[in-house]
Amino acid sequence: MELHQLRYVLAVAETGSFSRAxxxxxxxxSNVSAQVRKLERELGVELFERRPHEVVPTAxxxxxxxxxxxxxxxxEDARSSLDALRGLTxxxxxxxxxxxxxxWLMPAxxxxxxxxxxxxxxxxxxxxxxxxGGMVLSGDIPQALMILPQTLPQQLVAEPLFEEELVAxxxxxxxxxxxxxxxxxxxxxxxxxLPEAGNQLRDMLNDACAExxxxxxxxxxxxxxxLARELAVAGVAxxxxxxxxxxxxxxxxxxxxxxxxxxSVVRSVGLVRHQRTTLSPxxxxxxxxxxxxxxxxxxxxxxxxxxxxxxxxxxxxxxxxSADC
Numbered sequence: 443m444e445l446h447q448l449r450y451v452l453a454v455a456e457t458g459s460f461s462r463a464x465x466x467x468x469x470x471x472s473n474v475s476a477q478v479r480k481l482e483r484e485l486g487v488e489l490f491e492r493r494p495h496e497v498v499p500t501a502x503x504x505x506x507x508x509x510x511x512x513x514x515x516x517x518e519d520a521r522s523s524l525d526a527l528r529g530l531t532x533x534x535x536x537x538x539x540x541x542x543x544x545x546w547l548m549p550a551x552x553x554x555x556x557x558x559x560x561x562x563x564x565x566x567x568x569x570x571x572x573x574x575g576g577m578v579l580s581g582d583i584p585q586a587l588m589i590l591p592q593t594l595p596q597q598l599v600a601e602p603l604f605e606e607e608l609v610a611x612x613x614x615x616x617x618x619x620x621x622x623x624x625x626x627x628x629x630x631x632x633x634x635x636l637p638e639a640g641n642q643l644r645d646m647l648n649d650a651c652a653e654x655x656x657x658x659x660x661x662x663x664x665x666x667x668x669l670a671r672e673l674a675v676a677g678v679a680x681x682x683x684x685x686x687x688x689x690x691x692x693x694x695x696x697x698x699x700x701x702x703x704x705x706s707v708v709r710s711v712g713l714v715r716h717q718r719t720t721l722s723p724x725x726x727x728x729x730x731x732x733x734x735x736x737x738x739x740x741x742x743x744x745x746x747x748x749x750x751x752x753x754x755x756x757x758x759x760x761x762x763x764s765a766d767c
């Protein structure tokens with residue numbers, strides 16, 4: 443009996459489907475099915491009744507589920523107890539981060555954390571927000587710094603840390619170059635670079651464009667924001683990206699960063715954890731380091747770069763926490 447098998451069984455029971463369990467855990471369905479079958483053979487009983495359109499626990503499954511939940515919680519409690527006993531002179535902290543946020547925030551957070559807790563090891567994984575949410579749900583990581591969707595699964599709790607606007611990065615010579623800001627409808631009649639379908643930023647842009655009364659035109663979909671930035675710099679088309687991703691361009695060529703108005707597009711970023719998870723002392727210390735580091739780091743980054751060319755001083759990102767928290 444292996445730990446991931448227990449997580450698979452729990453996910454199948456909670457979703458009522460092998461496919462939905464696989465989606466939650468971000469693994470292929472065949473792997474979930476095979477591992478549950480393997481566990482059933484080992485136990486000598488069937489844990490689920492496979493019906494045409496749903497999967498429901500058998501009496502054996504219902505009897506097994508409380509033990510699974512208790513076991514997973516006990517393992518996490520054991521890890522927390524060890525960290526508490528060591529008093530943060532040793533131990534480890536784990537965090538999932540969204541790349542566009544981690545690239546500018548995590549160097550400062552990591553340095554501060556390791557300086558304060560020199561005996562603690564830090565493990566960071568970088569993934570899209572959709573995958574990070576699944577990793578928190580499955581218990582693979584205790585917490586994640588990610589884009590907060592409008593609705594979270596009920597098992598997750600979120601702590602908003604800051605909001606960030608999306609901006610347009612336009613090629614040199616573009617009609618909006620030097621304008622500082624423009625309504626979203628200013629891009630309605632031109633091809634633009636968009637994130638790939640299914641990306642959260644793509645969904646946000648589609649919703650904002652629909653609210654403004656048009657559907658965005660694009661001939662190129664780009665999976666990575668860095669590539670979109672390079673294509674915009676090369677003159678292919680305007681690209682939409684988080685303001686903090688455009689820091690370098692804003693500092694070097696502020697006239698090419700255009701703030702979006704009417705409507706603006708804002709994403710909320712925060713820490714997400716499972717409602718049943720009690721953070722270990724090391725993980726809690728890491729979260730507190732982020733809270734302490736973020737306001738000043740955000741303020742300094744914006745003061746150095748993100749001030750639209752039209753002379754406005756409104757920040758393109760706003761912390762939910764103060765510098766003295």
